[in-house]
Amino acid sequence: MTDASTQSAPDARLAPTAPGSEWWRSAVIYQIYPRSFADASGDGIGDLAGIAARLPAIADLGVDAVWLSPFYRSPQKDAGYDVADYTDVDPLFGTLDDFDRMLAEAHALGLRVIVDLVPNHSSDQHAWFQEALAAGPGSEARERYIFRDGKGESGELPPNNWQSVFGGPAWTRVPDGQWYLHLFDTSQPDFDWNHPAVGDMFVDVLRFWLDRGVDGFRVDVAHGNAKAEGLPDVDVELVAAGSMDSPFFGQEHVHEIYRRWHDVLAAYDGDRVLCAEAWVTPLEKMARFVRPDEMHQAFNFVYLETPWDAKLLHEVIDDSISAFGAVGAPPTWVLSNHDTIRHRTRLALVPPPIHGAGIGPTSRSKADPTVSLRRGRAATALMLALPGGAYVYQGEELGLPEVTAIEPHERQDPTFARTGGELWGRDGCRVPIPWESAAPAYGFSETGQTWLPQPPLWGELARDRQEHDPDSTLAMYRRALHLRRELGLGTGTLEWLDVGPTALAFRNGSITVVANLGHDAVDVPRGEILLASSPLDSASLSADEVVWVRTS
Known part of the structure; x- marks a missing residue:
């Protein structure tokens, strides 16, 4: 266990804090998608050495922590979310020594580091799954995964009607006739969390990384580890109607896992954090993941999915503060990540696309580039003024849009392949x-190599082009993040103000925030303007503009 007394100098991260004042309650956490952040080796894939070299720019931005998507040993069938070894670094990204150097650099810059953990499934190349395939039906090795006999006269039909999130059946048959469950790609078999060895293994994984000094974990598919007893068929009509209820997501006994994990992290100094990727509704159900003896944060996907509409945003902000507050947890706010269309583009798409479908060169949904940039910046200025924690996805501080011009043969997301191109997938973000x-x-990458093609627009949006432009998106993010910290907005309290049906206005501490989500101009309150999402041309806000004003 990490002990501050054994270190050469005191580490402020490890200092005890009073309950209710933990760093993660108001933190802004920056997501790094390692393969797309910075490439030091020149092979076209980002790596840990590249991350370490670019961390000063992220610290300068004004965030509190970075979260790294998976860098573990993996065949990379799903960009590293198919893990073959949870306690080693894939050679694509470097070595454990590279990880330690990156971690030390982050901590020296005052940044905490959160790593991704994938407990719902492993890679089919994981030693346990290879052992299960070799051991055959009825073996203890197979009990660590979800193997079942099929239906039909000779077991030729899948055990139930579950479908993969990536398209197609969620079951694959092996040569001896049994089927194994994979809620995602065929290369990602689901663990059976009813087997005690699975839980014990993951506790060892938690301790391995905590002992190295990480500050917490973002937990992938946190709502998926537990399955309903008997693995009953899905109600197809409910799924078609958009219901989040299913026998494989959001089962109540999943919470037992995180109570155990909570105790593991509590034994370490420094307020280590667990953040749930839990795609469940309503918000009250999501909030169960962050009860006092479980996790600490949950991604607010209900907020992420809310359209650019004043009434709907007012409701989801209220509901979020209420639901999370009821269990003593902070609300969190997020607009973009590695699984969703970048919010600069998404919030301006006409017509709105089906969630999870992605967009490509032939998509009906289009976004006007001028509207999308204004709206994307406005959405960020609104989000960063809210009390609680927040997440920023790499590149959004540059105003990057979703990339649609990726040819079919260049696409890497298994969603595109498994649906025969029906769903464009997530490569664009x-x-x-x-x-x-x-x-x-x-x-x-100094060689010019990239694992996905970059569009010519990237030249205009590059960080060095924005660095000294006071009106750039980068400048707006910097100012918003530094003001948020300086004014204590993350630990503040929201008080709504009435400004009409197509705008939002609230007070948080000493500032008043006004967001114009309609077409008619909205008056700017009197006071010192601290931040504007777009350069103001008058004393009123045009469509898709947000302003922070010091009024007291």
Whole structure:
């Protein structure tokens, strides 16, 4: 266990805090998607050495922590979310020594580090699954995964009607006739969390990374580890109607897992954090993941999915503060991540696309680039003024849009392949980000190699082009994040003000925030303007503009 007394100098991260004042309650956490952040090796795939080299720019942005998507040993069938070894680094990203150097650099810059953990499934190349395949039906090795006999006269039909999130059946048959469950790709078999060895293994994984000094874990598919007893068929009509209820997501006994994990993290100094990726509704059900003896944060996907509409946003903000507050947890706010269309584009798409479908070069949904940039910046300015925690996805501080011009043969997301191109998938939000406008691969890789193609627009949006422009998106993010910290907005209290049906206004501490989500101009309150999502041309807000004003 990490002990501050054994370190050469006191580490402020490890200092005890009073209950209710933990750092994660108001933190802004920056998501790094390693393969698309910075490539030091020149192979076109981002790596840990690249991350370490670019961390000063992230610290300068004004965030409190970084969260790294998976970098573990993996065949990379699903960009590292198919883990073959949970306690080692994939050579694509470097070594454990590279991880330790990156972690030390982050901590020296005052950044905490959260790593992704994938407990619902492993890679089919994981030693346990290979052992299960070799051991055969009825073996203890198979009990660590979900193997079942099929239906039909000779077991030729899947055990139930479950479908993969990536498209197609959620079951694959092995040569000896049994079927194994994979809620995602065929290369990602689901663990059976009823087997005690699974829980014990993951406790060892938690301790391995905590002992190295990580500050917490983002838990992938946190709502999926537990399945309903007997694995009953899905109600197809409910799924078609958009219900989140299912026999494989959001089962109540999943919470037993995180109570155990909570105790593991509580034994370490420094307010280590567990954050749930839990796609469940309503918000009251999501809030169960962050009760006092479980996890600490849950991604607010209800907020992420809310359209750019004043009434709907007012409701979801109120409901979030209420639901999370009822269990003593802070609300969290998020607009973009590696699984969703970048919010600059998504909030301006006409017509709105089906959730999870993605967009591509032939999609009906289009976004006007001017409207999308204004709206994306406005949405961020609104989000960062809210009390609670917040997440920022790499590249959004540059105003990056979703990339649609990726050819079918260039696409990497298994969703695209498993649906025969019916769903475009998530590649458009995962394109390597630009650092320098005139450099090879826009500074991502000195060789010019990139695992997904970068569009020419990246030259205009590169960080060095925005660095000294006071009206740039980067400048707006910097100012918003520094003001948020300086004014204590994350630990503040929201008080709504009435400004009409197509605008939002509230007080948080000493500032008043006004957001115009309609077409008619909205008056700016008198006071010192601290932040505007777009340069103000008058004393009123035009459509898709947000302002922070010091009124007291």
